[in-house]
Amino acid sequence: MREGEIIERLLRPIATHPAARGLADDAAVWSPPMGRELVLTHDVIVEGVHYLGTDDPSDIAWKLVAVNLSDLAAKGAEPAGVLIGLGLARPDDAWLERFASGLARVLVEHGTALFGGDTTTGAASAVLGCTAIGHVPRGQSLSRTGARAGDDLYVTGTIGDAGLGLAIALGEAPHDAALLRRYRLPVPRLAMGQGLAGAGAHAAMDVSDGLLIDAARMAKVSGVRIEITLADVPLSEAAAARLASGDAGRLAAASAGDDYELLIAAPPESRAALLTLSEAARLRLTRVGHVEAGEGFSVIGEGGAPVPVSRLGYEHGA
Template sequence: MTGIVSQSDKHTSGEDSLIARYFKPLATDPGAFGLDDDAAALRAAGEDIVVTTDAIVEGVHFLPDDPPDTLARKALRVNLSDIAAKGAVPAGFVLTLAVRKADESWLKPFARALGEDAADFGCPLLGGDTVSTPGPLMISITAFGRLPQGKMVHRAGAQAGDRMFVTGTIGDAALGLDVLQGGPVAAALADDASGRDFLAARYRVPQPRNALAHAVRAHASAAMDVSDGLAGDLAKLCAASGVTAVINVPSVPLSSAAAGLVARKAIGIETLVAGGDDYELLCAVPGDRADAFLREARQAKVTVTAIGGLIAGSSPPSFLDGQGRELKLQQLSYSHF
């Protein structure tokens, strides 16, 4: 800790030039002005700008030994996932990085991976602030998306009769975290390195479903991304919309790694439905839009699965097993296995 210093003294000039060297190449948007100005300018020709912000802290949201490249991707992708859920197209992001020191061996792979994702998702770096901290590493990203005026898809808006869809597969990330922490899932997969790697990667590098954004905007009555577990986030969407849901748990899409663990009774399906960090999209779609939604999802090459439907009521969502029996809600709250 160097005491209270003015902004220019936060880093040595060598550190400043290191930071500039690695991040300037990411500022590909003309409105970023090469990171040489005090602000960026985001052009918005009659569109709304969707704004979302997510921060991750070392030791709280990620593991101290998580590789810098996967951290970069996750920090950006959790924001991209929100933009997709709202039906918007990525427009750019600003980065706040709090680091103990400017360490080239960390910054280089971090910036490279961030730049690759920024390019792949069409979401350039617009600006940021790098500050010193004596504490844990923290990465905060505020990301922007564009959509036609008034067209943001909300958590509220779903109606009784709508069908519930989810993208990808559910619960892998929670299993991946357990694998990385050497927990019971790691033990159950002791002989399955590729299964462990798959699940760890699902935790470390989510796959935001930005390709589905147009279908969400065109057809969904409500949507959000699943970051805190399918069960919890579905409850939030239902509460915001003033409806409740009936979910057919055997319909919840599972990866073969997760399905294998369930089949072997190494884990219960409740663990998957409650586990966090999926970053899949949860979409309520009116019945007469479902076919068009599915068709557009196929064209976008995003797997979506119907998992149940919405009904009138204000009770918590119901989760039914293969025999139509309701699973107890307390089993669905997040647990560390």
């Protein structure tokens, strides 16, 4: 399929929002809602790095958009639209059709418009980009820099499932549909994120490279010290059944990437509001640590003492 046909046949039917101008103009034109600030994020995923060339293109499209919506969720934003940049090699029509179907699915599921983008073939291997645009009431966006001494540290959902799902996708572990799904089809925690500012949370970020490394990053940019209690790291039943018991298993879960859960710092008086919010969002919320004055980061093991950690999570490569 030529680039023009990809747009005409596969993408235009998805781009129904008037801002997209039917993908027939140079740019999208959109009126943002009054009294809101915009939240803008752009993530790139690379074949062979963030996904496997053999993955279902529908799942790749889902993940491309979902990881960006997860960034919006972490800032408390409501998504409005995305622009998609596809640098493709020589995709066949079946690949393109599956990709477009996954794109349509993730956008409809999260009430998000396709505003525009660009499609090019002839790359040595695929590189896919997504810009997501959301909005939040003025002054209400969360930052990862706001954690304060005395805050509790919470995480949504369960941790480590996606890391186990990746092992399954690589053929290194026996099949489990739920774990694989957590790796392939992450769910941005939008409803939870949008309620955080109202509940009085001080800071939030999404957990993409691993709970430990992302918590260490929050500590650094907030200028505080964070302590995580390993025994409190929430595991799914499927993950608990696979991981070693005790500290070793929870360390593995908390240093695996791709969770796309929210990490939240909030004062003790926000606890009730946060629990109400998590119930409304039908999403588990677990206190996994706390914030202190000082600097640095530590992980407390079963014995109540700090555990040495050699690798906090996924560090982007050289």
